[in-house]
Amino acid sequence: MTQVTANPKPSSNIPAVKATQVHKAFGSLHVLKGVDLTVMPGTVTVILGPSGSGKSTFLRLINQLETLTGGSIEVDGELIGYKHVNVRGEDKLQTLNEREIAKQREKLGMVFQRFNLFPHKTALENVMEAPVHVAHMSHSQARELAVQELERVGLGERLDYYPMQLSGGQQQRVAIARALAMRPEIMLFDEPTSALDPELVGEVLNVMRSLADAGMTMIVVTHEIGFAKEVADQIVFMDGGVVVEQGGPEIVDHPSSPRFQDFLNHVL
Amino acid sequence: MQEKNNHSDGLDIPNRIDALPVRHTGPVVAGIIVAFVVAMLGYGVVTNSRFEWPVVWKYLFNERVLAGIWWTLCLTALSMIIAIVLAIVLAIMRKSINPVLRAVSWFFIWFFRGTPVYTQLVFWGLFSVLVPKMSLGIPFTSIEFWSVDSSVVMTSFRAAVIGLALNEAAYLSEIVRAGLEAVDSGQEEAAQALGMRRTLIMRRIILPQAMRIIVPPTGNEIVSMLKTTSLVMAVPFTLDLQFATDAIANRIYKPIPLLIVASFWYLLITSILMVIQAHLERYFGKGFEARSLSSGPAKGAGDSKSVSAKDKEEINKKNDATLLGLNA
Numbered sequence: 001m002t003q004v005t006a007n008p009k010p011s012s013n014i015p016a017v018k019a020t021q022v023h024k025a026f027g028s029l030h031v032l033k034g035v036d037l038t039v040m041p042g043t044v045t046v047i048l049g050p051s052g053s054g055k056s057t058f059l060r061l062i063n064q065l066e067t068l069t070g071g072s073i074e075v076d077g078e079l080i081g082y083k084h085v086n087v088r089g090e091d092k093l094q095t096l097n098e099r100e101i102a103k104q105r106e107k108l109g110m111v112f113q114r115f116n117l118f119p120h121k122t123a124l125e126n127v128m129e130a131p132v133h134v135a136h137m138s139h140s141q142a143r144e145l146a147v148q149e150l151e152r153v154g155l156g157e158r159l160d161y162y163p164m165q166l167s168g169g170q171q172q173r174v175a176i177a178r179a180l181a182m183r184p185e186i187m188l189f190d191e192p193t194s195a196l197d198p199e200l201v202g203e204v205l206n207v208m209r210s211l212a213d214a215g216m217t218m219i220v221v222t223h224e225i226g227f228a229k230e231v232a233d234q235i236v237f238m239d240g241g242v243v244v245e246q247g248g249p250e251i252v253d254h255p256s257s258p259r260f261q262d263f264l265n266h267v268l
Numbered sequence: 269m270q271e272k273n274n275h276s277d278g279l280d281i282p283n284r285i286d287a288l289p290v291r292h293t294g295p296v297v298a299g300i301i302v303a304f305v306v307a308m309l310g311y312g313v314v315t316n317s318r319f320e321w322p323v324v325w326k327y328l329f330n331e332r333v334l335a336g337i338w339w340t341l342c343l344t345a346l347s348m349i350i351a352i353v354l355a356i357v358l359a360i361m362r363k364s365i366n367p368v369l370r371a372v373s374w375f376f377i378w379f380f381r382g383t384p385v386y387t388q389l390v391f392w393g394l395f396s397v398l399v400p401k402m403s404l405g406i407p408f409t410s411i412e413f414w415s416v417d418s419s420v421v422m423t424s425f426r427a428a429v430i431g432l433a434l435n436e437a438a439y440l441s442e443i444v445r446a447g448l449e450a451v452d453s454g455q456e457e458a459a460q461a462l463g464m465r466r467t468l469i470m471r472r473i474i475l476p477q478a479m480r481i482i483v484p485p486t487g488n489e490i491v492s493m494l495k496t497t498s499l500v501m502a503v504p505f506t507l508d509l510q511f512a513t514d515a516i517a518n519r520i521y522k523p524i525p526l527l528i529v530a531s532f533w534y535l536l537i538t539s540i541l542m543v544i545q546a547h548l549e550r551y552f553g554k555g556f557e558a559r560s561l562s563s564g565p566a567k568g569a570g571d572s573k574s575v576s577a578k579d580k581e582e583i584n585k586k587n588d589a590t591l592l593g594l595n596a
Contacts, residue, residue, distance in 0.1 A: 065457050098465055106463040116458035120476050120555040130462035133472060162555040175458075182462060 014077040016041045016186050016217045017062060023070030024057055031057050033241040034071070039234070041185075044218045046228040049238035050263060055221045056113075058238070059190050062219070063108050064101055076185065080104050106134070109179030113191040115171045117163040123150060123174045124159040127181045135182065142181075149177040153207050169200030173207055180211075187211065189220040225252060225267055237263065323525035327516060328532065336512030337533055343425075343497040343508060347432035348490055354433065355440030360470060362445055373441070380438035385431070386502050392431040393503035395422045425507075428500040436493055443485045447478035479552040487545035491538050509533055 017039040024032040031054045039045045047055045060066045062073055064081055073080050081101070082093040096104070117126050127146035131137040137145070150156055153173040163171050172192055179187060189208065193201040205227050212218055212231045222228065228235055229249045237245040237260045245251060245260045255261045313319060327333060361373035380388070396418035403415030451474050459469040498510035505511075509530055517526035 063461055065460065102460075102463045102465050105461060108461070110458075110461035112454060112458060112461075114454055116452075116454035118455065118458070118473055118477075120480075122555075129459075129472065130464065133468055134463045164555060178462070 014041075015039060015074070016043075016076060017219065018074040018077075019058070019062075019071065020073075021071035022058065022061060022068065022073060024054070024061060024066060025069045031241055032061075032069075035238070035241070035243055037236060037243065037246075039186075039217065039219060041217050042215045043233040044212045044220065044231050045234045045236060046232040047219065047221045047236045047238060048223070048225070048228060048263070053238045054241040055238045056190050059110075059188050059219060059221050063105060063110050063188055065110075075104065075107055078104070102134075106182060107185045108188060109182060109184030109186070110188045111172070111175050111179055111190065111192045113194050115163070115168070115175045115195070117171055117175055117178070119163050122160050122162055123155060123166065123177075126163070126174055127178045130178070130182050145181055146177070149181045150174065152180070153177045154203070167200060168196045169203045172196065172204045176204075176207055176211075186217045186219065189218065189222065191221050191223070193222065193224060223267060225264065228252060239263070318524065319528070320522060320525040323520075323522055324528050324532075327513075327526060327529050330516065330529075332512045332516065333509065333529060333533070336507060336509035337537070339425075339505075339507040340494065340497050340509040341537070343428055343432065343500060343505075344490065344494045346429045347436060347497075348493055350429070350433035351436035351440050351489075351493075352486070354437035355444050356475070358437060358441035359444035359448060362441065363448060377438045377441060380435050385435045385496060386499050388435055389428065389431040389499060389502035392422075392427040393424065395427060424503045424505045428497075428503045428505040431503065432493065432496060432500070436489065436496075440486065440489055443489070444478070444482055447480075447482035448474055450481045451477045476552075480549075480556060483545070483548050483552050487541065487548070490545075491541055494537060494541070495534060 015038045017037070019035055019037040022032050022035040022037075023030070035054075035058055037045070037058075047058070049055045057066060061068055062075065062080075068081060072082075081104075082095055083100075085092055085094040117123075118129065121129065124143070124146050127149055128139075128142045131142040131145055132139060135142075147156065147159065150159060153176055155170060155173055155177070158166060158170060158174075163174070166174065176192075192208070193204050196204065201224070205224060208218070208220070208227070209231055220228075220232075229252050232249050235247060235249055235251055236243055237251075237255075237257075239259050245255065245257045251260070252264065255264055314321075358373045358376060361369040362377075364370055364373075399418050401415055402418055402421060403412045405412035405414075455473055455477065456469055459473045464472070497508055500508055501511050506515075513526040513530040517523040
C-alpha cells in the first residue's frame, strides 16, 4: 500500500539543514540554549527528549513558525528568515518579508502532532489546496497529484471523506500526503504519533518508514524509540534546551550520558 | 421511542429487556397549566372587542401595509449586505499586522457602537444640510472636475440604509472577530507550512471555518435589523412597515388593531428568516456535522479500516456537543 516513488536527492556536500548555536527565548523563558545540528540530504534524523526539552520548538524554528532569538539556521545552504544587506558599508541582517518566507517554506513539509487538517475540506481537497493555490497548478493536474499522494499513503478509497469521518491514523496519513503534494525536499515531523491511539501508530510509522526508504530527508521529533533505532541515520537527544548526546542509532543501546540513560529507562 | 429503537436493530438478543420507561410527571403537569393559561388568554383575545379583529383583517393586506413590508425588507437586506461586507473588512483590519489599519477599525467600532442608532439616523438625514455639495477635485484647492448636490445623492432611503449599515457593521465586526479568533491556531500554522500567505489563509482556511461560528449570531442580527428599521422615521423615511401602520392608525384613531397588523408581519418575516438561517448553518457546518457514512461518500468496499459504527457514534456525540455549545 505504501509504495513510495519519492525523489532521492542527489547527495551533495551542502547540508539540508545546518543549525548553528540556535537560541530561542519566549519572553524570559530560555528554551533553546545554543543548539548545533547538521542534517545531510537523504538522511533521517530523530530528535528524542523529555517534554519541555525544546525539541518541538527547534523543529518549528526550521519552518519559521517561530523566529530565532540567536544563532542561525541554513536550509540547503540558504540562511532562513533573514538576508544579509549592506547598510552604509556595514553588514546587517534584514528580516525577510512574508512572500520571501513563504517561498523558503516551500522546500519544507511539516506534519503536526494534532494533524491540523482543514476540517471543512475533504481529504482530497486538503491535499489539493496548496498545489492549486500556492503552486498554481491546474485543478485537474492537482487532483491527479492529490489522488496519487493519497494512494501512496493507502487512502485511495477515502478521497471524499471529511477529516472528522476518518480515524486519527488516517487523518495523519492525509496530513503527510498534504505535505508531500508540495514536493518538499525535507520533511519535518512534530510528534506525529503522539495523539494517536496505540493501535493506529503503526500505520503512520509505516508510511514514514517507506518515505525514509525512498530517500526523503527527514527530521522527526518522536517518542517512538523503536522507530528511531530502525530508521534513523542520526539520533539526537535533547534536554534542557541543549543537545546532550548525538550519534548513530547505536547510541540508544549504549547511551553514554546518564541523562539519556535515565530518559531511555523511563520510555522503554 | 426508546423502546421502539431497541427492537428495530434486528439483533437477536435472547434476554432483551422489555421494561416500562421512566415515569415523567413534569410534562403532564406543565402541559395542563400551559393549556389553561393559553385557553384563558385565547378566550380574552377573541372576546375582547377592543382588539377589533375586523379592523385587523381589513388592513392586514392593505396596499400601504404591503408596500411597507417591501420597503422594510429592502432596508433590511441592503443594510445587512453592506454591513456584513464592511464587518468582515473591519474584523480583518482589526487583526492586521498594520497598526494604522488596526487603529482605523478600532475607531470606527468605537464611534458607531458608542452612539445610538437613532441619533446616527437623524445625522444621516441631515447630511445634505451639513454637506450641501459633494465634488471631485484636488483637495485643499478650488479645482473641481465634477460636483453634485448632496440632496440628490442622499435620498432619505439611502440615508436610512447607510445609517443602519454603518451602525450594524460595528456590531457585526465584533461577531466576525470572535469567529476568526475561534478557529484553532493550528489551522494557520498548517497553512503557513504549506507555503500559503496571510491573505490566502484568511480567505481559504480561516474565514470559511469562522462562518460556522459567525452565522448563528448574524441570523440574530438580521432579525434585530428587521425591527430596527422601524426607527428610520428619524431620517425621516416614511414608507416602512412601522410608519405605514402608524399612519393608518393615526388616520382612523385605532392604534391597537394596526399594531397587531404590524406585529403579524414582523413575526411572519422573522419566522421565514429563521428557516433560512437553519439552512445556512447546515451549509457552513460542512465537515463538522455528523454525516451518515452510508449516505455519504463512496463506501470503501472491503476496506478493513472503514470507520466503525462505534466511531460514528462518537463523532455524532462530539457534534451534538459542539452544536449545544453554539446554541447556548
